[in-house]
Amino acid sequence: MTERTSYLKGKHILAVDDEADILETIEDILDDSQIDWAGDYESASEKIGKNRYDLAILDIMGVNGLQLLEEATERNIPAVMLTAHAINEETLMDSIRRGAISYLPKEKLADLDELLEDLFGAYERGEPPWKCLFDKLGDYFDERFGPDWKEKEKAFWSDFSRTYQISKGIRQRLMKDQRLRGMGV
Numbered sequence: 001m002t003e004r005t006s007y008l009k010g011k012h013i014l015a016v017d018d019e020a021d022i023l024e025t026i027e028d029i030l031d032d033s034q035i036d037w038a039g040d041y042e043s044a045s046e047k048i049g050k051n052r053y054d055l056a057i058l059d060i061m062g063v064n065g066l067q068l069l070e071e072a073t074e075r076n077i078p079a080v081m082l083t084a085h086a087i088n089e090e091t092l093m094d095s096i097r098r099g100a101i102s103y104l105p106k107e108k109l110a111d112l113d114e115l116l117e118d119l120f121g122a123y124e125r126g127e128p129p130w131k132c133l134f135d136k137l138g139d140y141f142d143e144r145f146g147p148d149w150k151e152k153e154k155a156f157w158s159d160f161s162r163t164y165q166i167s168k169g170i171r172q173r174l175m176k177d178q179r180l181r182g183m184g185v
Contacts, residue, residue, distance in 0.1 A: 007121040008033050008113070011054035016044040017082070018062035022106065026057060029112045044068050053077045055120060060086040066098060073099035078123055080116065082106060089145050093156060101129045105140065130160070 009032040016038045017023050023037045036051065038044035041064040048056070048071045056072045058065040060083040072079040081095045084106035095103045102119045115136065122132040142149065150157040
């Protein structure tokens with residue numbers, strides 16, 4: 001039997017949430033990674049500014065997660081948005097536009113390691129993590145938002161589905177990625 005490659009093992013990850021139990025759960029689930037955590041915007045912003053992370057997991061509500069997303073993107077730190085209260089189409093689209101590599105509902109926290117392995121693995125291989133997310137959780141979003149939820153912003157989703165790279169944040173992150181700059185991207 002072939003052992004699966006772990007994309008998260010040994011990675012330095014920042015987890016940000018204003019709920020201590022969520023941070024503890026993330027730390028327990030991602031026990032093969034080095035986890036730093038912050039419970040508020042100020043601490044998280046300082047850590048993003050001072051440290052190099054392989055990944056940031058950012059709550060949206062309570063810690064100004066969308067601002068932290070912009071800061072992480074500026075520092076070329078791939079970020080996954082994790083939320084319970086802000087799970088809606090608008091915040092999902094805003095996360096995409098600001099450069100998040102994924103958007104996960106806290107309802108799926110028990111599957112965090114598997115989801116992050118797949119999403120971060122896609123990112124590391126140069127594949128679109130958003131395609132991976134919608135392949136895995138498309139039914140969840142359809143159930144949560146309604147079957148025709150993408151119809152409200154048809155042009156956005158049509159373009160996004162075609163390219164999976166529409167946001168300014170993603171383009172900025174790609175331009176700063178040393179691995180890709182030498183490839184003429």
